[in-house]
Amino acid sequence: MRIAVDAMGGDSGPGAAVQGSAAAVLAWPDLSIDLFGPRTLLEAELESLPRHLAAAGSHLSVHHAPSAIRQDQRPSDVLRRGGDTSMAHMLGHLAAGRAVAGVSAGNTGALMALSRRELGMVGGIPRPAISTAIPTRGDGRCYLLDLGANVDVSADRLIDFARMGDVMARHVDGLVSPRVALLNVGSEGTKGSASVREADAWLAGTTSLNYCGFVEGNGIFAGMADVVVCDGFVGNAVLKASEGLTHMLIERVQATFDAHWGSRLVGLLARPALRRLKSELDPVRYNGASLLGLDGIVIKSHGGADATGFSYAVLRAANEVSRDLPSRLARELGSRHDRSQQEQR
């Protein structure tokens, strides 16, 4: 299984992408990785791989791309002038069938626009949606979508998100009948935005997925659904606020143990437990957001991800390849569109 990696997207140079790719190969030995970026830079990274990753080196190959997309570059500009960038080369490689999935930690808007142009969409979906799995109580997880690709969405798009989340939870996670919910400001049907209420009315009438109505924000982490659907603006705000809150809480846990001499002593003893906790809560554990609806597999890694975080994104890609996600989406969304039209007639 060959995966194409844009090595130039991360916030702190190609190190995390190269080492993360190596770590993914060690975890999934069938993988081969094509790394995209300036040749000399990537070759230097490969030569200085840490000893514990060196064994993966033979599975990594360098593909030269002279430039990189900036974080503040507009998608329209990237579409016109981004041809020589590591992201465009990586996606071209994928579109040409030379790899089965792509991973980038770069500019999200650019990745969406280029992926859409290079790979096309399935099942009548107009634009990709972004989704990631977030941790819930009792060691569960929940797909939240959209996470920022689509703002001011119509009810039709919310219904698309529900369908795509359902397909992903069934085929990638193996759930038989994932509980799908709409995020709302209250649990009664009279509340919420117009598009949410309209989507609710449609979803409540369909038998093709296990729709369980509205959840409020606290329901996401409470594990009340396997898929939670919302406008991209809302999902982005919730995801990023959760990231910020987690950082603040971890800081406060540490400050609590540093406050008094008695606590400092306990803090010293508690250090291993806290380290475990930190890794459990770490957002990179859940790193790797899927661009759903593309006729291909593209995973967006967090720009600030370290090598471990990046490796999760690569493994997420491998996982979606092994479950054949795009053709599942194409088949099931296509049939949904037909059925929905039948239902309406």
Next chain:
Amino acid sequence: MRIAVDAMGGDSGPGAAVQGSAAAVLAWPDLSIDLFGPRTLLEAELESLPRHLAAAGSHLSVHHAPSAIRQDQRPSDVLRRGGDTSMAHMLGHLAAGRAVAGVSAGNTGALMALSRRELGMVGGIPRPAISTAIPTRGDGRCYLLDLGANVDVSADRLIDFARMGDVMARHVDGLVSPRVALLNVGSEGTKGSASVREADAWLAGTTSLNYCGFVEGNGIFAGMADVVVCDGFVGNAVLKASEGLTHMLIERVQATFDAHWGSRLVGLLARPALRRLKSELDPVRYNGASLLGLDGIVIKSHGGADATGFSYAVLRAANEVSRDLPSRLARELGSRHDRSQQEQR
């Protein structure tokens, strides 16, 4: 200072409201509280006040209201038929000038609709916005608004929220020049919903407040602004998701200390530190959401608040009374509306 309290709104009967009112009196000895609800129920609560709160009893008086508003009752129904409820009696009392602020833990939509009818609005604001202070890194705090009262809002409403948050942070918290930000899905002006981009353009051109541009969700808890403005759907989702995430993280901190015998021993020693931490993170500490834009002071307490949580809501009301918030809002929003029209000409 006399505050009217709807004692029947909380999730678990009038106990939290009555005891919370008593606790607030002990913390702010000038307070007198008028409690609204079924007389026999409230008198029984007063007679069974815990010993440490008994001294406050003489500052609490019971005002009979036979019924209560249900959580699932629609605002339109409450406006027509809610006259005999504890909430309506409490607000009528406030509107008649017999108290200077009102507090309720009841149905938010009903509280908004009844407050608006009984008290009216100031400064051209069409509907109240809901705002609360949330904790940020480094022991700071940040007002987030709107929290669910207004969904699908226009740019004009976002500008109103910014102005009201600014007035509150200056006059209630004593900040000289509060940093006001708009919540968005990215920090560039090309991203976000149409209303957010339009509000940004207006705010960037005004000199009447310290507008510092966009923040993303993680910026809220990072303390990047003193006031963060967003659509009510977004604010509600962020606030409730944060509540759910905090509960999950506290559970995981405890589970970490319960997992192994070594950790269990440390957990025993760490218990006082964890108890402190829990109280620091507890959402009830920040309980008490302001209904901004009313010609009067109404505070919404969390439905699940205990006596301590409810006392914070009462003290929030007392604090806003002492800073004369509604007349500050009336004066400054009125002048903003004039100025904005001048700027546009």
